[in-house]
Amino acid sequence: GSHPLGDTSDASKLSSDYSLPDLINTRKVPNNWQTGEQASLEEGRIVLTSNQNSKGSLWLKQGFDLKDSFTMEWTFRSVGYSGQTDGGISFWFVQDSNIPRDKQLYNGPVNYDGLQLLVDNNGPLGPTLRGQLNDGQKPVDKTKIYDQSFASCLMGYQDSSVPSTIRVTYDLEDDNLLKVQVDNKVCFQTRKVRFPSGSYRIGVTAQNGAVNNNAESFEIFKMQFFNGVIEDSLIPNVNAMGQPKLITKYIDQQTG
Known part of the structure; x- marks a missing residue:
């Protein structure tokens, strides 16, 4: 629909080119997205891992030209x-x-050169959402990935019929604030990350792993991309998510 001049509502910022349409009414994967491996559209969602030891991916076909603030939300x-x-x-x-x-x-x-948000349950602290940055100079060593996260939070996500929404906000006007929220709670935020302008690819990948031959099904319900910062990005950080903590015990050598 048309918007009055100066409309700053969230709806006016939504970019259909970089979002997924309502999958409930969709018969096939939208043309602007590319599925890979075992990913398939099933009953209103894109199932990335449909059986044991499977993989799946969903990538936006066209690059996103980063010039301004943006917000993206993945519901999975x-x-x-x-x-x-x-x-x-x-x-x-x-x-x-x-x-x-x-x-x-x-x-x-x-x-890769950019940002990876990893949701998994293999680290020392159980199920977490973690932010990783790489500059493309050398490959990421999966065995050291937990040591190299720049930020993380605890996130119980497994075997939940209720989906979670991860929101990533990059606000150039607020001194490059990168904020990650899960269901409107802040997971982490930082001003130390700077994305250079240029063309970026947006996607999601999953594998359910070989441990226990499990059939963990990772499913995407929605992806919305907004040009700019939306209202929910600005929710105050009063309900921050649990942060992983490793407790170190200090023992007085003389007294034991």
């Missing part, structure tokens, strides 16, 4: 398995030039 769930696993789901915002020739990192690029 994991059903069919709970517990430790070497699988996971990764959300990507990465430079266009290095996508994704290899698929060794949770079915995504092991060598």
Whole structure:
């Protein structure tokens, strides 16, 4: 529909080119998206991992030209398995030039320039959402990925019939604030990340891993992309999510 001049509502910022339409009314994967591996559209959602030891991906075909602030929201769930696993789901915002020739990192690029948000349950602290940055100079070592996260929060996501929504806001006007929220709670925020202008690819990849031959089903319900910052991005950080903490015990050598 048409918008009056100066409309700053969230609806006016929604970009259909970079979003998924309502999948309930969709018969096939929308033309602007590319599915890979075992991913398929089933009953209003895109199932990335449909059986044991499977992989799936969903990438936006056209690059996004980063010139201004943006907000993107992924609504997903994991059903069919709970517990430790070497699988996971990764959300990507990465430079266009290095996508994704290899698929060794949770079915995504092991060598990328940009941001990876990893949701998995294989780290020392259980199920978490983690932010990783890479500059494309060298491949990410999956075995060291937990040591290299720049931010993380605890996130119980497995075997939940209720989907979760991860919102990524990048606000150039607020001194490059990168904020990640889950269901409107802040997971982490930082001003230390700067995305250079240029063309980026947006996507999600998943694999359910070989541990226990589980059939964890990672499913995408919705993806919305907004030009600019939306109202929900500005929710105050009063309900921050749990942060992983490792407790170190100090023992007085003299007294024991």
